[in-house]
Structures are given as structure tokens and as C-alpha cells.
Amino acid sequence: MKDFYHFKEVEEKWQQRWEAEGVFKAEDDSDKEKYYVLEMFPYPSGNLHMGHVRVYSIGDVIARYKKMQGFNVLHPMGWDAFGLPAENAAIQHGIHPAEWTWSNIDIMRKQLKRLGISYDWDREVNTAAPDYYKWTQWFFLQMYKKGLAYKKKSAVNWCPDCETVLANEQVIYNRCERCDAEVEEKELEQWFFRITEYAERLLKDHDLLENWPEKVKIMQKNWIGRSEGLRIKFPVKDSDQVIEVFTTRPDTIYGATYMVLAPEHPLVEKFIKGTEKEEEVNNFIKEVRKQKEMERTSPESEKQGIFTGAYAVNPMTGEDIPIMIANYVLMGYGTGAIMAVPAHDQRDMDFALKYDLPIKVVIQPAGQEGTLTVEDLEGEAYTEDGVLVNSGDYNGLTVAEAFEKMAEDMEEKGIGRREVNYRLRDWLISRQRYWGTPIPIIYCDQCGIVPVPEEDLPVVLPETLDFQPGGKLSLAQVEDFVNTECPICGAKAKREADTMDTFVDSSWYFLRYVDPHNEELPFTKEAADKWFPVDQYIGGIEHAILHLLYARFFTKVIADLDMTDEVEPFRNWLAQGMVLKDGAKMSKSKGNVVDPNEIIDKYGADTARLFILFAAPPEKDLEWSDAGVEGAERFLNRVWRLVAENITELRGKAVQKIDMAALGKPEKELYQQLNVCIKRVTGDLETRMNFNTAISAIMELSNAAYHYLNVTKEADNELLKVVVDNMLLLLSPFAPHMTAELWEHLGHEGFIHEQAWPGYEEEALKQDELTIVVQINGKVRDRVEVSAGIDEAGLREVVLAREKVQEHVVGKEIIKFIVIPKKLVNIVVK
RNA sequence: GCGAAGGUGGCGGAAUUGGCAGACGCGCUAGACUUAGGAUCUAGUGGGUAUUCCCGUGCGGGUUCGACUCCCGCCUUUCGCACCA
Numbered sequence: 027m028k029d030f031y032h033f034k035e036v037e038e039k040w041q042q043r044w045e046a047e048g049v050f051k052a053e054d055d056s057d058k059e060k061y062y063v064l065e066m067f068p069y070p071s072g073n074l075h076m077g078h079v080r081v082y083s084i085g086d087v088i089a090r091y092k093k094m095q096g097f098n099v100l101h102p103m104g105w106d107a108f109g110l111p112a113e114n115a116a117i118q119h120g121i122h123p124a125e126w127t128w129s130n131i132d133i134m135r136k137q138l139k140r141l142g143i144s145y146d147w148d149r150e151v152n153t154a155a156p157d158y159y160k161w162t163q164w165f166f167l168q169m170y171k172k173g174l175a176y177k178k179k180s181a182v183n184w185c186p187d188c189e190t191v192l193a194n195e196q197v198i199y200n201r202c203e204r205c206d207a208e209v210e211e212k213e214l215e216q217w218f219f220r221i222t223e224y225a226e227r228l229l230k231d232h233d234l235l236e237n238w239p240e241k242v243k244i245m246q247k248n249w250i251g252r253s254e255g256l257r258i259k260f261p262v263k264d265s266d267q268v269i270e271v272f273t274t275r276p277d278t279i280y281g282a283t284y285m286v287l288a289p290e291h292p293l294v295e296k297f298i299k300g301t302e303k304e305e306e307v308n309n310f311i312k313e314v315r316k317q318k319e320m321e322r323t324s325p326e327s328e329k330q331g332i333f334t335g336a337y338a339v340n341p342m343t344g345e346d347i348p349i350m351i352a353n354y355v356l357m358g359y360g361t362g363a364i365m366a367v368p369a370h371d372q373r374d375m376d377f378a379l380k381y382d383l384p385i386k387v388v389i390q391p392a393g394q395e396g397t398l399t400v401e402d403l404e405g406e407a408y409t410e411d412g413v414l415v416n417s418g419d420y421n422g423l424t425v426a427e428a429f430e431k432m433a434e435d436m437e438e439k440g441i442g443r444r445e446v447n448y449r450l451r452d453w454l455i456s457r458q459r460y461w462g463t464p465i466p467i468i469y470c471d472q473c474g475i476v477p478v479p480e481e482d483l484p485v486v487l488p489e490t491l492d493f494q495p496g497g498k499l500s501l502a503q504v505e506d507f508v509n510t511e512c513p514i515c516g517a518k519a520k521r522e523a524d525t526m527d528t529f530v531d532s533s534w535y536f537l538r539y540v541d542p543h544n545e546e547l548p549f550t551k552e553a554a555d556k557w558f559p560v561d562q563y564i565g566g567i568e569h570a571i572l573h574l575l576y577a578r579f580f581t582k583v584i585a586d587l588d589m590t591d592e593v594e595p596f597r598n599w600l601a602q603g604m605v606l607k608d609g610a611k612m613s614k615s616k617g618n619v620v621d622p623n624e625i626i627d628k629y630g631a632d633t634a635r636l637f638i639l640f641a642a643p644p645e646k647d648l649e650w651s652d653a654g655v656e657g658a659e660r661f662l663n664r665v666w667r668l669v670a671e672n673i674t675e676l677r678g679k680a681v682q683k684i685d686m687a688a689l690g691k692p693e694k695e696l697y698q699q700l701n702v703c704i705k706r707v708t709g710d711l712e713t714r715m716n717f718n719t720a721i722s723a724i725m726e727l728s729n730a731a732y733h734y735l736n737v738t739k740e741a742d743n744e745l746l747k748v749v750v751d752n753m754l755l756l757l758s759p760f761a762p763h764m765t766a767e768l769w770e771h772l773g774h775e776g777f778i779h780e781q782a783w784p785g786y787e788e789e790a791l792k793q794d795e796l797t798i799v800v801q802i803n804g805k806v807r808d809r810v811e812v813s814a815g816i817d818e819a820g821l822r823e824v825v826l827a828r829e830k831v832q833e834h835v836v837g838k839e840i841i842k843f844i845v846i847p848k849k850l851v852n853i854v855v856k
Numbered sequence: 857g858c859g860a861a862g863g864u865g866g867c868g869g870a871a872u873u874g875g876c877a878g879a880c881g882c883g884c885u886a887g888a889c890u891u892a893g894g895a896u897c898u899a900g901u902g903g904g905u906a907u908u909c910c911c912g913u914g915c916g917g918g919u920u921c922g923a924c925u926c927c928c929g930c931c932u933u934u935c936g937c938a939c940c941a
Contacts (some may be wrong), residue, residue: 030895241860241936248859248937255941324939347857359940365939373939449940509869570936640881641868650866656894659879667896709872719870722880729880736898799876804922806876821862830908844921850875854921 027673027771031666033630038761041142049777050089050144052100052659054556061097061559064087064536064596066573067104069150070292071111072130074137076605076638076650077566078610079622084602084644084717085564085637086143089712090759091159093144100557101144102539104151105131105760107157108462108528110188110204113499116461123461123499124489127154142762144779149542153531158538159463159546160484162531165580166466167477168587173454174220177475181358182454184212190458191216195249195572199249217465218452218523221579225250228578237598239641239645242570249571251449254337258434258442260285260365263346266294270368272360272447277365277428277437279342280417281388283378284332286350289314290357294334295347298842303335307351314353323355329377330353340365341441342418342432352377360600367732368407369400374683375407388416389425421672455527460487460499462525470512475607479513485521501525507789531710533580536560536595542832563596566645600637600715603647605638611743612650620650632761633659639717644829662764665728665757669750669768672735675743676750678773684748686790693742696734700749701790703727707756711751717760724757747772752784801852802834818845825851 040321041695044050065085068078089101105127112123119126124468131152138145151158151649169175183192191214196203221228229250232243255274262269269285287294298304310332311855314322338349354373355364368378368385389412390398398408414420420428436442456465464485466478478485488507501507502523514517534548540557541549565573574596581595604611607618626636642648647708684697703723710720712756731749735741758765758778769778785808793814798821800808808830812821822843825831835855842854 091869239861244860245936251940253940271941275941322939329939329940354939354941356940361941364941371941376939387868447940498892563894567935582880643869646869651868651882653882654868660868661881663896706872716870716872718868719880720873722870725880732897801875801922804920809876842921846875846922850922852875852921 027670029670031630031632031663031764032257032736033632033763037140037142037631040763041139043141044142044777045147049780050099050101050146051148052102052557053098054553058096058098060100060557061092061562062100062560063092063562064102064539064560064561064564066569067106067535069106069109069111069531070127070134072133074134074622076620076622077703079141079634080605080638080644080648081564082138082141082143083563083638084600086141087639087711087717088562088564088715089144089758090762090779091102091783093779094755094759094781096767098148099144100539101146102149102151102542103138103143103145103147103154103631104535104539105134106528106532106535106775107131107152107154108525108531110459110461112134113459113461113807114831116499124154127461132632140626141622141635144762149539151535151538151542152179153463153528153535154461156484156486157545158535159487159531160818161538162463162526162534163466163478163485164480164548165484165534165584166305166526166530167480167483169219169583170477171585174223174583175217176220177215177217179213179215181211182214182216183209184214185209187739188459191454193454193529195453195575200494214453216456217467217522217526218454219530219579221453221576222448222450224579224582225252225450225580226446228575229596231578231582234594235271235597235599238596239567239599239601242567242574242599242601245570246575249450249575253447253449255445255447256436257361257445258341258436260338260341261442262293262349263339265336269338269349269363270364271359271365272445273365275370275429276432276442277417277423277425278370278388279330279340279365279416279418279432280368281367281369281386281422282340282347282530283368283384283386284348284350284366285338286333286352286355286364286366286374286377288355288357288362289351291351291362293363294351297334297336301335303333306336307332310351317353321760322356324420329373331377331381333381341436344649348383350377350381350383358451359449369403370407370409372409375403375405379405382589386416388414390415392424431480434490434799435729453527453579455530456524457527458500458523459525460501462528462732463531464501465522465524465526467522468510468512468519469522470515471510473519474516474520474747476512476514482513483633489497502812529572529576530540533576534584536563536577537581537584537590549589551589554592555773558590559592559594560596560600563599564602565599567601570601600644602644603642605648605650607650609649625655629655629659630763632764633662636662636721636760640721641718643716643718661725661728662761664732665753666764666768668728668731669754669771672743672746672750673771675741676747676772682744682748684745684790689742689745692734692738693745696730696749696788697745698793699730704752704756704784705791706785706832708786708810711759721760724753724760727753728757754778755781755784796848798848799850800824800828801829801850802831803854807831807834814848821845821851825853 063085065081089099107127112127115121115126116123127854166175184195185192185202185207187205191355197209201207202209229252253274255272256276257270259273260269286391317370328696329352331350334349334351337351342345366374368374369387370389385400387398387400389408391412411425414423414428433444455767468476470476508521510521512517523655537549541553577595582593584590585593607620610616612619612779637655641654657799707720710716751835754765755770766778794812796814798810798812800810808828810824838855840853840855844852
């Protein structure tokens with residue numbers, strides 16, 4: 027055999043054999059316990075990048091480890107294939123989006139196979155294929171039936187560059203998440219999913235996700251933004267109108283000295299129509315509407331407002347309070363109107379000071395009732411806990427008590443009622459783009475909105491597309507597509523020309539893998555019961571809100587359709603860190619991109635995988651280092667040579683149980699190190715997911731084996747074989763090709779990845795001799811070798827007899843003698 | 857401003873339950889082998905002129921026989937949220 031790891035031939039050989047023998051197929055009819063490991067599927071951009079190499083390497087280690095542990099492993103791969111880049115390529119280069127996408131998929135599939143990832147390629151899914159998006163459309167129809175998909179006209183976010191609307195989740199600092207263009211507001215009629223109906227469950231079921239990063243749960247929680255409060259009616263003076271507000275602080279209502287409506291509030295017009303204020307107020311509203319959402323919603327920007335001329339009545343105090351309009355109140359949250367309590371809300375305070383509105387203190391720090399005045403506040407609202415004052419019968423109650431009492435009283439009087447509000451909005455899914463799943467809806471003049479009958483699915487994207495390079499792609503321009511017949515009355519009708527947000531496609535793909543070829547259903551309940559949920563999901567934290575919230579929502583909807591009993595798709599999620607170069611994210615514009623293809627050409631897949639797993643724990647960012655890659659290569663070659671240089675001694679012999687009693691001292695130590703290594707690697711893979719320390723443990727074992735061969739004239743070849751065999755088994759999830767080849771060279775039958783994961787012998791971990799650290803007053807002064815069975819008195823005797831200990835102890839009083847069994851003693855002297 | 861996670865040698869990182877700080881790797885130094893070495897092997901490698909001593913895990917306190925680890929205060933980096941009533 028060669029004296030170095032010639033990765034080119036070896037890696038190709040094993041990839042071909044794995045494929046030819048179909049060794050990574052998940053078995054639908056196995057009795058073995060299932061394990062479903064999934065990495066987020068990629069968008070087929072045409073190029074694998076290092077982030078992909080990282081996430082798929084992590085997934086592969088888990089998949090191969092679980093397989094060796096005896097699980098029936100489902101480890102599938104697919105393509106998130108709809109999306110804008112395909113259209114942009116079409117516009118720029120005149121290539122059809124499908125052609126562009128399909129050829130990218132071919133390229134990336136080859137790249138993944140070159141990495142040797144253990145996928146069951148028979149289950150490959152492609153969200154842009156009709157046999158997949160048929161079921162995306164089917165889910166849309168189920169949701170339409172349940173009222174979870176609906177159409178409404180509302181102010182939506184419009185990206186002028188992408189020429190489409192965006193979901194709230196896709197707008198970051200008022201910019202398009204994709205192209206960074208500034209988002210505009212448009213009034214459009216669009217399709218929504220009623221995700222708000224699931225807000226409570228999405229929050230509550232975080233409890234089921236024990237192995238999610240806490241940070242991500244908090245991000246989702248903030249995004250959902252639950253707040254408990256009261257909806258309170260404020261009658262308008264000299265009118266039969268009523269303004270409803272939502273507040274989380276009903277306890278401060280006695281301090282409500284004015285009200286504010288959002289400029290878009292429908293009542294505004296009624297208040298000002300025909301009054302002397304009309305023109306002034308309308309001008310103000312026009313000004314505010316010109317402001318960007320960003321300006322309006324930043325706490326730093328100046329609050330602007332105007333008096334409407336109308337008054338409301340505070341329902342608790344009976345006082346008249348002015349009704350204002352201001353830019354800091356948003357129509358989209360709560361009722362679009364607030365009661366303003368300047369003494370106890372900083373925003374209201376800022377506004378009240380600017381427009382000279384009254385301020386009334388109604389909460390005081392506990393124990394200091396009656397001492398806090400408006401002057402004391404000095405423009406800072408008091409928002410801490412406290413006790414009510416100036417609040418009639420409620421004086422003396424705490425904030426929490428007052429909340430309860432007021433809620434009860436107001437509900438009784440019909441002034442208000444308890445309400446929970448969410449920051450989460452419904453999910454806007456319409457996109458004015460071509461390359462997406464068509465929304466299966468038909469508009470008929472007679473029958474209105476008509477869902478496409480299920481038997482007519484899929485609504486196929488028309489392939490022949492007449493587009494001009496530089497122009498925009500849209501289904502609306504394809505007349506054969508748009509013009510159709512009403513499924514109910516047969517009259518001429520028009521199809522919906524918008525497609526769905528691609529996040530819809532990726533919100534259920536993990537369920538298609540369980541039954542990927544089903545033509546009757548997206549999947550059977552039987553298949554879902556067998557495989558679902560995903561036991562371990564792996565992917566980037568950038569999807570913390572978008573994809574992961576939507577996927578959780580879809581899973582709950584699907585559970586409500588009784589297609590699965592599982593309400594959470596990903597019980598465990600490993601959020602892997604980014605791959606950096608020179609401290610920055612790799613990007614073309616920075617010119618710091620490392621191309622996986624070049625790395626695999628130069629070092630091979632096993633080396634690339636080993637480095638990327640070794641350089642940092644998976645959840646942390648990883649700094650790319652060419653020197654580090656060479657280190658990984660060196661280690662693999664060290665293992666290769668350990669086998670190659672001793673191949674005649676190691677080949678063919680049956681692995682026998684080692685008789686520890688017969689081992690000499692260096693042999694016993696080596697055998698012990700093997701068992702320690704097995705224990706550490708298993709623990710690192712099983713519970714900690716720390717691949718870097720698992721690899722370092724294997725490196726230590728390899729070093730120990732070399733050291734043993736160096737110091738021993740007559741090596742114990744049986745022991746050496748056991749060590750090498752097990753080392754290869756432990757290393758095989760990380761470096762599958764090289765270990766497969768060595769396994770074969772050693773004369774074993776069968777694939778290495780189909781062997782049982784090694785277990786360790788508890789007996790072999792035990793040491794006869796221990797090194798005990800001796801501290802005096804907490805400082806390490808000596809080390810002693812003692813037999814493992816020594817008792818405390820014996821240990822004390824040995825330790826005190828030591829010369830170095832004597833030096834520090836003589837003439838002093840021993841106050842304490844602390845013994846930490848098998849590790850350390852600490853002698854406290856004075 | 858609010859919330860979360862970090863800060864350990866020249867570098868990436870380790871220390872799993874409060875018990876030897878720096879495992880493993882990179883880099884570096886010296887040596888061996890060699891026509892050659894950017895291959896391989898051996899030894900060394902936190903700092904302080906140091907085999908025995910002292911100092912050392914962002915800074916300052918504290919708890920403890922003992923603290924990278926726990927507590928209090930501060931500095932700093934990264935990420936998330938940010939007029940949500």
C-alpha cells in the first residue's frame with residue numbers, strides 16, 4: 027500500500043462504491059429506532075461555499091455516528107430552488123430560470139458528493155419541481171379552507187428594486203433583506219397567512235424546544251411580542267363616537283391627561299371635517315405620511331403632533347382630555363390610538379413637554395407616597411413599580427393590584443376588557459415575481475375568489491416565457507396562463523398572477539422527505555409518524571426568525587390537519603457559526619472567499635472536513651486558516667502511516683478481547699488511553715456536539731500509539747491492532763474516505779461505517795497508580811505517585827513524608843488536610 | 857437605551873461537577889535523517905536573565921482550604937431588539 031494518503035483515487039473510489047451499493051438509504055420498514063438528522067437545504071446558487079461545507083460536515087458526522095450506533099438514519103438533501111437570483115440571471119443573461127436552476131443543482135449535487143456526505147439521494151426534493159410545489163399549493167388550499175389564507179388590502183412593504191412586496195420579517199431597518207433597497211409603503215390587495223392565530227402556541231411551545239439556543243427563543247419571543255393589557259373605551263365629548271385604546275398600564279389611567287390617534291386613524295376625519303382645524307390637520311397628516319417608516323419609528327426622532335380640536339372623556343376621572351394626532355402612534359399596532367400618561371411613559375412625557383400638555387403623577391415609589399411631584403420628575407417618566415396616588419378608590423394599591431382591580435371594574439362597567447396584543451403580524455405571502463409557486467386561485471366576475479380544485483393541481487408555471495433581457499418577469503404577462511375558466515360556472519376568469527414567498531416552500535420540506543415520491547398526498551401520516559420530527563436540525567442563526575418561525579407555524583397547521591401528531595418540527599437545533607477569513611465573513615466584494623472546490627482539489631474532502639470540524643466548536647464562528655488545513659492533512663497522514671508502516675503486523679488478525687492482566691505497563695497504559703479516548707469521543711458526539719475536542723482526543727490516541735512504538739522494542743501487535751481498529755472507527759465519521767480505505771487494507775469485511783460504534787471497558791479506565799497533586803496553602807508544591815486503593819491515612823503519611831512537603835510544613839501548624847479523592851490534596855498550614 | 861452571549865499564550869482553541877490553567881492543533885526554536893527539505897522524526901515552547909522562586913485566564917472587589925469556573929461592581933467585543941402603547 028502507498029505510504030501516504032492519496033486522496034484523489036481513494037475518495038472517488040469510496041464515493042462510487044457508496045453510491046453503487048446504496049448504503050445510505052433510510053429504511054422505511056426497519057425495526058431499528060429511527061434518527062432524523064437534517065441540515066438546512068441550500069439555495070442552488072451554483073456554488074458551494076465554506077459555510078455549506080461546515081454545516082453539511084457537521085450533519086454528516088452526526089448521521090454516520092448515529093448509524094454506527096445502530097439507528098435507522100434518515101439524512102436527506104434537497105434544494106430550495108425558487109427565488110429571485112434565478113430571475114435575475116434570466117434577465118441578465120437570457121437564460122430561463124428553470125434551466126439556470128437545474129444546471130446549478132447538478133453542479134452543487136456533484137460538489138456535495140465530492141464531500142462524501144452520507145445522503146439518501148433517493149429522497150432528494152426540489153421545491154421548484156411541479157411534484158413538490160403541487161403540494162405547496164395543496165397546503166395553501168387547506169389553509170384557505172380553514173380561513174388561514176386570506177386576501178386583504180393593506181399598507182404593505184414594497185421593494186422597488188425587487189419589484190415585489192415583502193413580509194415584515196424581510197424588512198430590516200426599513201430596507202429589503204435581499205437587496206438592501208429602501209422599502210416603500212403601498213396599499214395593495216395581497217394574500218396573507220394568519221400566523222397571528224398561532225402566536226400563543228408559537229410562544230408556548232418554546233418549552234418543548236429544550237435544545238434550542240436560548241438566544242433564538244428570545245429573538246422569536248421578541249418578534250412575537252406578546253403583551254397583556256386592556257382595551258378601554260374613551261367617549262368623545264359632545265359626540266356619540268368612542269375611541270378605543272389598548273394599554274398595558276390601565277393602572278395609570280387617572281394620569282391619562284390626553285389621547286393620541288395615529289394620523290391614519292379613521293376617526294380623525296370625523297373630528298376635523300368642517301372645523302377650522304381641518305386644513306391644518308390635513309397638512310400635518312400629509313407631512314407625516316411623507317416620513318419614512320424608519321424616521322417615524324425611531325425613538326430618537328422628534329415627536330410631532332397636532333391638536334384635533336376635539337376632546338374625549340377620561341372614563342375613570344370624568345375629566346375632558348384633548349385628542350391629539352401624532353407621528354409616534356402607529357395604526358398597525360393595538361387600536362391605533364393611545365391614552366397618554368406623560369408622568370409614567372417617556373414617549374408621552376416627551377410629547378407633553380413639547381406641546382405643553384398637563385402631566386399628572388399617579389404612581390409613587392412604595393413607601394414614599396405623596397412625595398413625588400411633577401417637578402421631581404425633571405422630564406423623566408417614572409416607569410418603575412410603585413403605589414397608586416391621585417387615583418380615587420384605587421389609592422394605595424400596588425401597580426399589579428391596581429391592574430387587576432381596574433380590569434375587573436372596567437369589565438363590569440363595560441368600559442374596557444382584557445386583551446392580549448401581539449407585535450407579530452400576519453404573514454404576507456404574495457410576491458409579484460415569476461419564479462415561485464403559483465398561488466392556486468382564480469378570479470371570476472360571477473363567483474369571486476375561487477380556489478383551484480385540488481384535482482387540478484398543480485397549477486403549473488408556464489415554461490414558455492416571453493421576456494426581454496433587462497425586462498421584468500411576471501406571470502401577469504403570460505396570457506395563456508392568466509386566462510382560464512371559472513371552475514364553478516365555466517365563465518371566462520383570470521388566474522392569480524402572483525407567486526408565493528419562497529419561505530412558504532421551505533416551511534414544510536422536512537416533511538416531504540419522509541415520503542418524497544407520494545403522488546396522492548404530500549406525505550402519509552404513517553410516514554410522518556415513522557420519521558417526524560427531525561431529531562437534530564443544523565443551520566445558520568440568520569434563519570432564527572424567518573424560516574424557523576414559519577416552519578414551526580406550518581407544522582402546527584399540519585398537525586391541526588391531523589397529518590402528524592407532532593407540533594414542533596425541530597426538537598433540537600444546532601445553530602452553527604459562520605466561516606470567516608481574516609476576521610470577516612467571506613464575500614466576493616471583500617475578495618476573501620475560499621473556494622471549497624480548490625481546497626478539495628488540493629487537500630481532499632477528508633482533510634477539508636476534518637479541519638473545519640477541528641478549528642472551532644460548531645456553534646462558534648470559525649476563522650479559516652490554510653496552515654490549519656495543512657495540520658489536518660498532517661494528522662490524517664500520520665494515521666495513514668501508522669497503518670501503512672505496520673500493515674504486515676496489523677493485517678488479518680482477528681480482533682480479540684484484550685486480557686488486561688497479561689499486559690505490561692506501557693501496554694496497559696496504551697490500552698487505557700484507548701478506552702479513555704472512546705469514552706471522550708462518544709461523550710463529545712453524543713451530548714456536547716463538540717467535534718473539535720473529539721478530534722483532539724483521537725489525535726492524542728494516535729500520539730500515544732506512536733509513542734508506544736517508539737519506546738517499545740517488541741510491540742504487542744494484538745494490542746496495536748485493537749488500538750488502530752478502534753481509532754479508525756472513532757475517526758470514520760470525520761474522515762470517512764480514508765478510514766474506509768484503511769479498514770479495507772486491514773483486511774476487514776464490510777464497510778467501516780456499518781460497523782458498531784466502539785464501546786469502552788469501564789475496567790480499563792481504572793488506574794492502578796494515580797498521580798496526586800499536592801498543594802500547600804493552595805499552591806502546587808509536589809506530585810506523588812500512589813496506588814489507587816490507598817486510604818486517606820495512608821495518603822497523608824505518604825504526602826507528609828515528601829521532602830518538598832516537609833520544607834513547607836516543618837515548624838508550622840497543619841490546620842487542615844483536604845483530600846479530593848484521586849486528584850489532589852491541599853495542606854493548609856500556619 | 858433594553859436583552860443575550862463572549863473576553864484564556866504569537867494564533868485557533870481546551871479545562872464536562874469549584875480541584876494540576878494553556879489539552880489538541882498552528883506557528884516558532886534546536887537537533888536528527890537527507891543531494892535537498894516547505895516531507896518525516898526527536899526535544900522544547902505562557903511571562904519574568906529561571907528544573908526548585910514569583911507572576912498569570914479583560915479590570916477592581918468578595919466568598920472559599922482552593923476560583924477561568926460562584927457572587928458584586930466596572931470596562932470591552934459581538935449579536936439581537938429598539939416610539940409596539
